[in-house]
Amino acid sequence: MKKSLEGSLKRLKTDYIDLYYLHRVDPNVPIEDIAYLMKNCIKQVKIKHWGISEAGIETKPMQYVL
Known part of the structure; x- marks a missing residue:
């Protein structure tokens, strides 16, 4: 994801999105x-x-012990 973000910033010639x-x-x-x-x-x-997007019921969160 980091690589994709950096690529987007470079292509868009901007510092932020x-x-x-x-x-x-x-x-x-x-x-x-x-x-x-x-x-x-x-x-x-x-x-x-x-x-x-595409986060559905199958997107499982990590389990935390409280």
């Missing part, structure tokens, strides 16, 4: 990992907002 959208969810990557990565991209001001 207003809305970065993840269109394909990898079922082997916990959705929390994606959210954490997007949060870091926001902190680095590479993106302002993010969205996700």
